[in-house]
Amino acid sequence: DARVTQTPRHKVTEMGQEVTMRCQPILGHNTVFWYRQTMMQGLELLAYFRNRAPLDDSGMPKDRFSAEMPDATLATLKIQPSEPRDSAVYFCASAGTTDTQYFGPGTRLTVL
């Protein structure tokens, strides 16, 4: 049963702390997306990679967010320093040869 996995599922941290979220895409999928979802803004694309290369990170605040894909089985999203306005659910999604995206369960981040 192939699925996207994300860790941690929940994270509570204090303002100023570093937060790292991890994603394992479906094996064989070459495109990985990071989204943020809030009630006010909905689902926003932060960044995406194809064949591990970053293609677009225009949705990401560059001063504090960074996204990497150190290998084909791991994508990371880091926030340093975190702020209360970063509180949201962060989703990773992957896609293979079609443009259908499969979403992970999400990381619910609360920054106090």
Place this chain on the structure above:
Amino acid sequence: QKEVEQNSGPLSVPEGAIASLNCTYSDRVSQSFFWYRQYSGKSPELIMSIYSNGDKEDGRFTAQLNKASQYVSLLIRDSQPSDSATYLCAVNDRDDKIIFGKGTRLHILP
């Protein structure tokens, strides 16, 4: 600014009736259109994709696309309480990124 617009709802529909969800998009070059369903506290899951003008049926779901009007809709026949969820319309843009609408909350009344 590329946009995908949906009525936020909630849309209340009696059980057994047809639920009609609508979406408009701004980028005329969009070629791929998707409907995702998201239950509360869960992640979005794809239920329909459509690429050509007209209707596409899959079980109780029918997606309708009108590129001239930049309009895509989802019909759910014989609505069930389990269909209660938020439905996200998504459209690709000229850079092949998928842009999501903010979703329509659907409530099926037993």
